[in-house]
Amino acid sequence: MGVLLDHFLYRDGALFAEDVPIAEIARQVGTPFYVYSTATLLRHYQLFDEALEGLDHLVCYAMKAASNQAILATLAQAGAGMDVVSGGEYQRARAAGVPGERIVFSGVGKTAAEIRMALEGGIRQFNVESEPEMEVLNATALAMGVRAPVTIRLNPDVDAKTHAKIATGKSENKFGIPISRAREVYALAASMEGLEVIGIDVHIGSQLTDLTPFEVAYSKVAELTEVLRGDGHEIRRLDLGGGLGIPYARDNQAPPLPSDYGALVKRTLGHLGCEIEIEPGRLIAGNAGLLVSEVIYVKSGEDRDFLILDAAMNDLIRPAMYEAYHDIVPVIEPAPGTPPATYDVVGPVCESGDTFAKGREMPPVAPGDLVAFRSAGAYGAVMSSEYNSRPLIPEVLVKEDQFAVIRRRPTFDEMIKRDTIPQWL
Numbered sequence: 049m050g051v052l053l054d055h056f057l058y059r060d061g062a063l064f065a066e067d068v069p070i071a072e073i074a075r076q077v078g079t080p081f082y083v084y085s086t087a088t089l090l091r092h093y094q095l096f097d098e099a100l101e102g103l104d105h106l107v108c109y110a111m112k113a114a115s116n117q118a119i120l121a122t123l124a125q126a127g128a129g130m131d132v133v134s135g136g137e138y139q140r141a142r143a144a145g146v147p148g149e150r151i152v153f154s155g156v157g158k159t160a161a162e163i164r165m166a167l168e169g170g171i172r173q174f175n176v177e178s179e180p181e182m183e184v185l186n187a188t189a190l191a192m193g194v195r196a197p198v199t200i201r202l203n204p205d206v207d208a209k210t211h212a213k214i215a216t217g218k219s220e221n222k223f224g225i226p227i228s229r230a231r232e233v234y235a236l237a238a239s240m241e242g243l244e245v246i247g248i249d250v251h252i253g254s255q256l257t258d259l260t261p262f263e264v265a266y267s268k269v270a271e272l273t274e275v276l277r278g279d280g281h282e283i284r285r286l287d288l289g290g291g292l293g294i295p296y297a298r299d300n301q302a303p304p305l306p307s308d309y310g311a312l313v314k315r316t317l318g319h320l321g322c323e324i325e326i327e328p329g330r331l332i333a334g335n336a337g338l339l340v341s342e343v344i345y346v347k348s349g350e351d352r353d354f355l356i357l358d359a360a361m362n363d364l365i366r367p368a369m370y371e372a373y374h375d376i377v378p379v380i381e382p383a384p385g386t387p388p389a390t391y392d393v394v395g396p397v398c399e400s401g402d403t404f405a406k407g408r409e410m411p412p413v414a415p416g417d418l419v420a421f422r423s424a425g426a427y428g429a430v431m432s433s434e435y436n437s438r439p440l441i442p443e444v445l446v447k448e449d450q451f452a453v454i455r456r457r458p459t460f461d462e463m464i465k466r467d468t469i470p471q472w473l
């Protein structure tokens with residue numbers, strides 16, 4: 049995997065997270081659970097930070113990818129800012145110790161209450177996505193007697209060539225303002241006393257495995273920067289979004305590296321003298337996390353074998369939602385030369401969509417064995433639910449030879465007690 053080290057390696061046939069055996073975590077925490085590697089998180093953050101060396105820049109981790117406060121604190125202590133998309137994420141980032149001046153607020157539906165919360169608590173900038181939002185932001189800032197720093201998210205109408213559910217930069221997507229209307233919208237923003245317009249924002253999609261769409265979008269941003277400056281706007285900050293993809297399958301052609309991406313940023317935008325922000329999520333957290341699960345049954349069907357795990361679609365929805373591929377590996381390797389088996393890998397949830405993989409060739413495993421889903425650190429735990437009344441699963445953070453539970457498994461009682469039965473029943 050080259051420079052994208054993931055720190056989940058086999059030692060004498062047993063899978064480790066850094067210096068901790070996965071089987072030992074499973075023994076203490078129970079399955080299923082998520083486990084993250086501190087070294088991988090930091091390594092990936094640093095790759096981006098180094099890729100932009102020489103430019104005034106801030107890497108704002110898109111915390112929707114994995115938002116446990118221990119992960120946020122790990123990255124924030126290394127110097128990262130955060131990209132938040134809700135009031136809840138803003139609160140989480142602040143609770144994890146991220147200063148307001150390192151938080152950018154994205155999203156198409158910021159409410160007046162969320163805007164007020166961020167203005168009161170401190171914010172680096174709002175990435176504004178529409179004129180109605182601009183009006184609310186302006187009114188809220190004026191009522192508070194402050195000016196809100198804003199960039200305007202432009203939709204460059206670029207095909208990110210990724211899964212349709214995570215493409216955001218085409219004109220048919222709900223995100224941003226059409227780039228063709230940029231001049232008129234910047235003029236409107238400049239006329240609003242409660243706003244301080246400081247730059248431009250774009251984010252064209254997620255899991256991009258080719259730099260070309262970035263190049264097209266950033267070239268449009270460069271051109272627009274000159275045009276807007278010509279109109280008298282002070283464009284001093286460019287937020288370039290996230291989206292760089294990761295290798296999910298071992299045989300995948302490796303996506304471009306942060307260093308290639310950084311070189312592209314410098315080539316297309318470096319001459320403008322702007323401060324650069326980027327918002328990577330998946331590339332920082334994706335390969336920094338595993339989902340670990342135990343085999344409950346191996347069931348022989350008419351024409352196939354089903355591997356039934358104790359993890360399900362409610363714990364990791366990516367295969368069901370995006371047809372995503374995850375490597376599934378045994379925690380204890382079989383003896384060398386053991387022939388592979390072929391399974392449909394499924395969970396216990398009552399939906400046919402609760403299928404992690406079909407016809408997957410992998411080492412044979414038996415009930416009681418542990419398996420690990422690789423590249424499950426991003427858009428894994430954060431998208432989980434309690435569907436089928438399955439409690440949210442724990443998250444564990446490893447650092448060298450230490451590990452800590454960073455979100456514990458709730459008891460059935462804690463889950464059930466959130467319901468209230470009305471007195472009139």
Ligand SMILES: *Cc1c(COP(=O)(O)O)cnc(C)c1O
Pocket residue numbers: 110112113131133154155251253254255289290291292327328329330331426
């Ligand atoms: C989701 C998102 C990101 C992060 O995307 P990744 O593909 O995880 O890097 C960055 N910025 C915005 C505005 C987003 O919505």
